[in-house]
Amino acid sequence: MSASLRLAAVVATLTLALAAPAPAFERSGDRKILVFAGRQEVPTIDPSVKYDWSIRMAQQSLYDALVKYIGNPPQIVPWLAERWESTPDAKTWTFHLVKNARFHNGDPVTAEAVRFSFARTLKLNQGPAWMLSDFLKEDGIKVLDDSTIQFNLSQPYAPFLSFLPWWYVMNGKQVLASEQGGDLGQKWLTTNAAGSGPFKIKRWEQGVLYELEAVDNYWKGWPSKDHVGGVIYKIVREAGAQRAALLRGEADVVEGLSTDDFDQVAKMPGIVVPNFPGMTTFGIKMNTQKGPTKDPNFRKAVCYAFDYDALVKIYNGHAVLETSPFPNATRGHVAVPGIYRQDLAKAKEVLAKSASPNGGVELEYVYVQGLEEERKLGLVLIDNLQKLNITVKMVPLIWPNMVARGSKPDTSPDMMAVFTTPVSTDPDAVAYQYHKNSWGKYYGSSFYANDDVWALIDRARTTPRWEERAPLYAEIQKRIAADAPEIFGMLMNRRWAMRDHVKGFQFSPVRFTGEVDLYPLAIVAK
Amino acid sequence: MLGYVARRLALLGLMLFGLLCITFAISHVVPGDPARLAAGPDATASMVETVRAEYGLDQPLSVQFWRYVRGIASGDLGRSLRTRETVGSDLLRYFPNTFELVTGAMLIAVGLGVPLGILAAVHRDTWVDHLTRVVSVSGVAIPAFWLGLMLQLLLALDWGLLPLGGRLGLMQAPPAPITRLLVVDALLRGQWATVADAFAHALLPMVTLCFPALASIMRVNRAEMIETLRQDYIVNARAQGISDVRIVGRYALKNAMVPTLAMIGLRYGWMLGGTVLVETVFDWPGIGLYAVSSAVSSDFQPIMGVTLLLGLNFMLANFLVDLAYGWLDPRTREAGAA
Numbered sequence: 001m002s003a004s005l006r007l008a009a010v011v012a013t014l015t016l017a018l019a020a021p022a023p024a025f026e027r028s029g030d031r032k033i034l035v036f037a038g039r040q041e042v043p044t045i046d047p048s049v050k051y052d053w054s055i056r057m058a059q060q061s062l063y064d065a066l067v068k069y070i071g072n073p074p075q076i077v078p079w080l081a082e083r084w085e086s087t088p089d090a091k092t093w094t095f096h097l098v099k100n101a102r103f104h105n106g107d108p109v110t111a112e113a114v115r116f117s118f119a120r121t122l123k124l125n126q127g128p129a130w131m132l133s134d135f136l137k138e139d140g141i142k143v144l145d146d147s148t149i150q151f152n153l154s155q156p157y158a159p160f161l162s163f164l165p166w167w168y169v170m171n172g173k174q175v176l177a178s179e180q181g182g183d184l185g186q187k188w189l190t191t192n193a194a195g196s197g198p199f200k201i202k203r204w205e206q207g208v209l210y211e212l213e214a215v216d217n218y219w220k221g222w223p224s225k226d227h228v229g230g231v232i233y234k235i236v237r238e239a240g241a242q243r244a245a246l247l248r249g250e251a252d253v254v255e256g257l258s259t260d261d262f263d264q265v266a267k268m269p270g271i272v273v274p275n276f277p278g279m280t281t282f283g284i285k286m287n288t289q290k291g292p293t294k295d296p297n298f299r300k301a302v303c304y305a306f307d308y309d310a311l312v313k314i315y316n317g318h319a320v321l322e323t324s325p326f327p328n329a330t331r332g333h334v335a336v337p338g339i340y341r342q343d344l345a346k347a348k349e350v351l352a353k354s355a356s357p358n359g360g361v362e363l364e365y366v367y368v369q370g371l372e373e374e375r376k377l378g379l380v381l382i383d384n385l386q387k388l389n390i391t392v393k394m395v396p397l398i399w400p401n402m403v404a405r406g407s408k409p410d411t412s413p414d415m416m417a418v419f420t421t422p423v424s425t426d427p428d429a430v431a432y433q434y435h436k437n438s439w440g441k442y443y444g445s446s447f448y449a450n451d452d453v454w455a456l457i458d459r460a461r462t463t464p465r466w467e468e469r470a471p472l473y474a475e476i477q478k479r480i481a482a483d484a485p486e487i488f489g490m491l492m493n494r495r496w497a498m499r500d501h502v503k504g505f506q507f508s509p510v511r512f513t514g515e516v517d518l519y520p521l522a523i524v525a526k
Numbered sequence: 527m528l529g530y531v532a533r534r535l536a537l538l539g540l541m542l543f544g545l546l547c548i549t550f551a552i553s554h555v556v557p558g559d560p561a562r563l564a565a566g567p568d569a570t571a572s573m574v575e576t577v578r579a580e581y582g583l584d585q586p587l588s589v590q591f592w593r594y595v596r597g598i599a600s601g602d603l604g605r606s607l608r609t610r611e612t613v614g615s616d617l618l619r620y621f622p623n624t625f626e627l628v629t630g631a632m633l634i635a636v637g638l639g640v641p642l643g644i645l646a647a648v649h650r651d652t653w654v655d656h657l658t659r660v661v662s663v664s665g666v667a668i669p670a671f672w673l674g675l676m677l678q679l680l681l682a683l684d685w686g687l688l689p690l691g692g693r694l695g696l697m698q699a700p701p702a703p704i705t706r707l708l709v710v711d712a713l714l715r716g717q718w719a720t721v722a723d724a725f726a727h728a729l730l731p732m733v734t735l736c737f738p739a740l741a742s743i744m745r746v747n748r749a750e751m752i753e754t755l756r757q758d759y760i761v762n763a764r765a766q767g768i769s770d771v772r773i774v775g776r777y778a779l780k781n782a783m784v785p786t787l788a789m790i791g792l793r794y795g796w797m798l799g800g801t802v803l804v805e806t807v808f809d810w811p812g813i814g815l816y817a818v819s820s821a822v823s824s825d826f827q828p829i830m831g832v833t834l835l836l837g838l839n840f841m842l843a844n845f846l847v848d849l850a851y852g853w854l855d856p857r858t859r860e861a862g863a864a
Contacts, residue, residue: 026697035696041819043609050566125576130568190610205700206609206619207811208693232696237806237815240675244683244690400558400824407559423568442567 025252025501025523031214031229032523034502037236037251038514042210046189047168048121051128053512056166058233061212061518063168063195064220066095066114067161070517072276073329074425074510076161079220080109080169080196090156090464097147101219103171103196109219111149115141116172118151120184131163131423156462158469162426170194198222198519202230209234212518224504226522246271246497252523253498255514258372259316265497272502277320278494279327279509280421282311284365284381284487285446289409292361292390297354299484302363302415303340304347305388310380311490314373318493324477325430327491329509331466332427332473336481340488344387351388359389366405367417369396374417381415406445416445419492425510427473428461434480446485453479501525534848538841545837546598549830550591558824564607581607594830603834604827608820613831616816621835622706623693624805624812628797630728631736636790639740643747643786648774650752658744665741674734674807681730689727691809698723731808735801739793746789750782757781788847795843799836 026033040054047059066081078084081095101109119138121129140152153160171194178188185194191204196219199212213230214222234251236242243261245251247268257265266273286293286302293299312319320328323335351357365381367374378394385392395413397405406412420443422429435457438444453476460472481488494513498505504522511517561578562569569577578584582593597604603613646658682690693708694700698720701711709728712720754760755778763773802814809815813832820828 028697033697049610052566125573126569127566130570130573133570133572186610203699205811206611207815208809209696234692234696234809236691236809238675238809241678241691241807241809244678248683248686248690250690250696398822400560400563400822401556403563404557404559407562437570440571441569 025499025525026232028230032226032525033211033230033232034228034253034518034521034523035251036231036233036516036518037242037245037254038233039235039237039239039242039256040514041207041235042233043206044190045193046186047117047127047170047195048124048129048184049127049186049189051166053515054233056512057515057518058210058212059168060197060515061199061231062193062197062201063170064101064109064197065165065168066097067164069165069425069508069510070506072507072509074508076165079165080114084161086160086464088464090158090160090462091153093151093153093160094144095149095151097149098219099147101196103174103194104200104215105171105174105194107171107173108146109169109171109196110146111143112146113172114149114169115143116175117170118167120170120172120175121167124184124186128163128166131166132157132160135160156464158464158466159424159426159428159461162424162429166423168195168197171196199231207235223520224522226503226524228518228521228523231518231521243497246499249499252502253496253516255496255516257495257497259314259318262318262495262497263316270500271497272500273495273497274505274507275318275493275495276507276509277328277491278421278513279329279425279491280419280494280513281322281325281327281491282319282417282419282489283322284377284489285406285412285416285418285443286484286486287409287412287414287446288449288483288485289447290412291414292354292356292363293414295354295356296483297350298356300340301347301351301354301388302385302390303484303487304343304350305384305390306340306487307342307380307384308340308489309342311377314376314380315490315492318495319490320493321490322488325434325480325486325488326427326473326477327422327430327509329425330422330427330430331425332470334474334477336478339481340484342384347388356390359385362391362393363414364393364395365415365417366395366397366402366413368402369398371417377417403442406442407440409439409447412445412447415487418443418445418486419513421512422510427469427476428457431457431460431473431476434476434485448480448483448485450479450483453483531849534845538845541841542834542838546595546830546834549833549837550594553826553830554587554590556824560607560824560826563824577607581605598834603831606820606825606828608823608825608828613828616828617813617831617835618706620811620813620816623708623810624798624801624814626707626709627728627731627735627801627804627810627812628794630732632739632790632794632797634732635736635739635743635793638736639743640747640783640786642740643744644751644774644779646744646748647751647755647782648770655748658748662741662745665737665739665744668737669803670734670738671803671807673737674731674804677730677734678807688730691727691731691807693724693727693811694720695723695727731804731810734807735797735804739790739797742793743786743790747782747786750785751778754778754782788850791843791847791850795840798839 038054042054042058044050045058047063064080067076068079070077080097080101082098084095086093118141122133122138135153135157142150144150174194175185178185180187193201198215198218200215202213203211210233236245239257242254243257246254262273265271286299308321323339324333326333365378367378382392406416433443434448435454439447456472456476460469463469501523503524504520506517506520561583562574565574565577605612606616609616642658646655649655678690681687700708701715701717701720704711704714709724760778763777801812802818805812805814817832
């Protein structure tokens, strides 16, 4: 090709590239590719190492687990395990695997692969290991035959099953073949998968985009003939750019828009905004070990002074107030009678019983820098607590600094705005946030201390029968609420914006904010 | 001249070590527990300790510093807690993107700034001069992120002329790396569609980034040209009947460009470290974004790696400017030797 022809070709292509708007969804051959514009990177997909919403969305697509969370309210359904049973003391759990599951390389999914995966996660002691490591040791995992695996726990643990959807099964042979310097395949699994999930990796451009391709002969089959042929997860870091990408048809699904943006795009033709109450709680944690908020009456006064309706207004009505320390979708949730709502007379009454009966103190309110809703809530606090002669100093911090501040009783601020998403629907996942063992974690920044409640939590998690556990959790919720370690705020609705040709979206509140189960999604072009 | 170069190089090495010490100190005194963040929000104390030990964060600061210095001497910049890759490989992935962005932006800035500066000087106090003044004041005054968003909204969203962001179209596979510079690699491999797509994606971020540099180059060039055009030898040339185009292009510009070139060098080094906002708005996977993502995760090794790389760039730019001055003006060399 001559130089002038080459130049002409570049100019022609450039003109086309400049002029042509992107199609509504991408195509690769006869495959319809869904484009998901998300703000968060997927730095690793190793199931034993890390999870957050974007990582887990990828892991869930590439791997299968013994069981899976589906629906709203979330149900645990069989997946790699077709059935299971546990002993009455909830110490021994036996799972029977399906016979037709295959890893992407064609190897069968066996009990040995399950054993390897659990043992690897426990050994690496990272990612989801904390969920089971107190109860399950490597030698407690027994392969009974090719398709039967048994877990012998060191003590009864009723929530065991509720964590299993996040323990993905890896192909041990593939992982060990890729081991480098005894790293159990960590380096390789950062950007490669050894799973049996509905998708496999097609492209992995770190920090740019990740492309998954649907596995045509997925062992579980596909729920729709129009299922997506692949998914491109493109990193779009600015909410404005995400919105623009959706409107321009460059993205089919976006997450993380502002409240106002979601409302705006919901009114536009061709765009739908699924809107469901989630399990993510918003609370303002108060330091129960130091300063004015050490006094329970003072904390209660703050709880009664707070304008709860403002929380819902800030989210344009797309939120519901908490009626208990536990999210509504948590098993065993009870609406605590007399949960705090704004009542200034009551606030003054309980404040009078505190060490600061006339107020006259300043409280520090720490929130995530740049998070507009939390800033607005700070302004609400300033206004509300002024009526008790309490001043509020707003301190915006970046998240790592907030975590650092909240990790010790001495440094934890008087009030800290915290969103928390429990990882399972079992009440233990929330109750344990108030246990002493959660001190130092961001959701433990109130350093809540109540020996009776801690004993109840310990008892409830090791009690096998739900009929006996349920009343314990009801009691735990009431007692925590009575101690007022935080302003129990609201449950923000989960929202995504998507083009209306995207079908099959299934919401489950147990998934993290932004996380979508890609498996049931379909594209039905008009 | 050789002695002068050796002295400057020694100073550069010293400055680099100083930068290394300062970066390490700052990274380790800011609040935040990188191990806790890397281990995840639900991690138990033992899990946090596992990460701490894996990355050597359980060692005393002096040991960590010594390991870090020793690592750098052997080309090892450490490992990122966030990406789990070595910092060196991360920099190799992201820096070429920033390099291409900045180089492209600088080419636009020089390509437009120098002629506009000449025009403004030649047509001093006319509408041309006033118009370029508006451009230069705007270039300095308008924040890059705002300009980027506006260009994005207008040219990409409303008019649909250019892509919103990113480096390449979604279905466009990048060329197999040769130099790791995407456009260069696409050219070398003859992937013309990729070249065109890459240009289309690069246009808005480059224009956004070039604007402040364009303004400075234009103003400096204008001022120098005005000064040069007043010189006796220019008056003499005019008296001899040499055409204005020849006087400006051949005699005046050469002398006026010396300070402009020095400024371009410094500006280039500065721009390499100032791409964060533009990269964020346009999802340009460059070193600025990498640094910010690392900073918000308290991931210190990449922050130190990026700082060192950018510091080195800046110092090299300064070094080259120093050399240029030394070469052009022998008095500078003598002053340095004294």
